[in-house]
Amino acid sequence: MQSKSRDGALGESQRLSRRTLFKLTSAAAVTGVIGPGLSNSLVYADALGKEKRDKMTPDEILAAFKRGNKNFSKGLKTSRNYINEQKASAKGQYPSAVILSCIDSRAPAEVIMDLGIGDIFNARVAGNIANEDILGSMEFACKLSGAKVVLVMGHTACGAIKGAIDNAELGNLTGLLAKIKPAIKATTYKGELTSKNGAYVDAVAQKNIELTIADIRKKSPVLAELESKGTIKITGAMYNLETGTMNFFA
Numbered sequence: 742m743q744s745k746s747r748d749g750a751l752g753e754s755q756r757l758s759r760r761t762l763f764k765l766t767s768a769a770a771v772t773g774v775i776g777p778g779l780s781n782s783l784v785y786a787d788a789l790g791k792e793k794r795d796k797m798t799p800d801e802i803l804a805a806f807k808r809g810n811k812n813f814s815k816g817l818k819t820s821r822n823y824i825n826e827q828k829a830s831a832k833g834q835y836p837s838a839v840i841l842s843c844i845d846s847r848a849p850a851e852v853i854m855d856l857g858i859g860d861i862f863n864a865r866v867a868g869n870i871a872n873e874d875i876l877g878s879m880e881f882a883c884k885l886s887g888a889k890v891v892l893v894m895g896h897t898a899c900g901a902i903k904g905a906i907d908n909a910e911l912g913n914l915t916g917l918l919a920k921i922k923p924a925i926k927a928t929t930y931k932g933e934l935t936s937k938n939g940a941y942v943d944a945v946a947q948k949n950i951e952l953t954i955a956d957i958r959k960k961s962p963v964l965a966e967l968e969s970k971g972t973i974k975i976t977g978a979m980y981n982l983e984t985g986t987m988n989f990f991a
């Protein structure tokens with residue numbers, strides 16, 4: 742009985758170590774799969790440094806986001822070590838862009854653009870609208886911290902857009918949805934104008950991105966000036982929940 746039980750314990754420990762070894766081997770295999778050709782160029786060593794970020798143009802940064810989303814939508818990703826990124830960025834951050842996106846759980850900017858810790862500032866609010874606090878955050882990101890792209894990212898089948906179309910009312914949400922309503926008025930669409938029509942909802946979401954970009958330029962002279970000098974680029978993108986792909990405006 743005693744020896745049997747000892748054998749049993751030994752067997753379990755061997756199984757565990759085999760499992761651990763398998764895990765390590767798998768990790769190495771994954772690292773090998775994603776070669777430098779596929780890795781996102783925003784990822785330098787362990788975190789984006791100041792020198793590298795400052796050398797990049799807004800267009801190069803957008804190109805890296807496009808490559809990153811291509812990786813994501815194909816099921817590929819840059820092999821990264823979060824602990825190394827965390828340690829490398831702990832003393833300072835040099836993000837390349839500020840992203841304004843919806844709170845939707847299915848549209849996390851870093852994941853869908855294959856980015857890591859320290860790569861982007863990330864502002865999220867339902868319906869990706871820009872209020873004063875968001876504008877202040879963007880001004881900090883670009884003017885003080887040196888980010889070079891402002892990217893307003895909307896997405897398909899957005900619940901906030903649907904809520905605005907349906908005139909939903911609830912506590913503080915009513916006021917937030919009111920900020921999306923100008924996009925409904927500005928959308929020209931022939932067909933069923935209800936939240937049940939996905940194509941209409943997405944047309945309003947697209948218009949909402951355009952109006953948010955216009956709002957940023959109009960209400961933030963700080964960002965408008967940086968853009969007119971060519972220091973930053975303010976643009977948008979639409980993320981498709983079904984395909985995992987982003988349609989960049991620029």
Ligand SMILES: [Zn+2]
Nearest residue numbers: 843845899900
């Ligand atoms: Zn949304």
